[in-house]
Amino acid sequence: MSRLFLGLPAVAKLNLFLHVVGRRADGYHELQSLMVPIALADTLDLESRDDGRITRSGDLVGAADQDLCVRAAHLLQQESGSPLGVDIAVKKRIPPGSGMGGGSSDAATTLLALNRLWRLDWPRQRLAPLALRLGADVPFFLGAGPAWVEGIGERLTPLPQPSRWFAVIHPQVHVSTAEIFRAPELTRTTKALRIADFSALRDNADAMFSATSLFGANDLEPVARSRYPAVDSALRHLSRGASARMTGSGAAVFAVVRDEAAATAALGDLPAEWNGWAVPSLTELPLAAW
Secondary structure (H helix, E strand, C coil): CCCEEEEEEEEEEEEEEEEEEEECCCCCEEEEEEEEEEEEEEEEEEEEECCCCEEEEECCCCCHHHCHHHHHHHHHHHHHCCCCEEEEEEECCCCCCCCCCHHHHHHHHHHHHHHHHCCCCCCHHHHHHHHHHHCCCHHHHCCCCCEEEEECCCEEEECCCCCCEEEEEECCCCCCHHHHHHCCCCCCCCCCCCHHHHHHHHHCHHHHCCCCCCCCCECCHHHHHHHCHHHHHHHHHHCCCCCEEECCCCCCEEEEECCHHHHHHHCCCCCCCCEEEEEEECCCCCCCCC
16 A cells, blocks of 8 residues: 555636525525636645654745645544544645635545545545544545536536636635625525526536636625726627636636637737636546546
């Protein structure tokens, strides 16, 4: 059994739409979304330790004890009773605060890797509740690929999608998810889709997510655009040649385009401080077979 994993991928995601359909008594929001993984990834190196210590190195945002990889390792160690520890090194490519789920993906990859390094052999169904305790997006990254996501992120239905090309821009601002969800102007009453709507979404995905149209909306986008002018500017930039949308709570925005050339063209003339990627979506998460 391996004691070392190098270069494990933790890919980003896009919310092709994101509807806020209600608010629960505990304050959490009820959501509906179609999430797809894309070919932009952080990479993780993990080495098992015999002394029970958990260490974190590499690219780090904020305090190490609040890092999602560290929290994932401590949570799995606590719940499993494993005496082992781990050294975790992360190389970041997914910008923090971008709405592309980088920290959540890192946490999911950590859970999957430690499940093997620590010889736990838990099924993913047993890891899923731990994933949800770490964050609403983490369960998605334990899945197989594109998925219809409901509730606070805990209800996932696989929804196979063809690979598509996206132009993605991050305007180098950090959007606070908590701030966006607390905003009094946030619309929380989008009508939930019915099963029949869900079937239509599955059967007509190509038409609903073509290069000229995007299904639904991101209900968080108007709030982010009004509070973060850079998000508004990035959306205007992409909207010159395609239908553009924000992912998650921002700040990254994307447009679905016809091919790689169109994605590259959409990223022309970016301000020097912005980042942009021409990337395809993935039909399967890289660690789906683990």
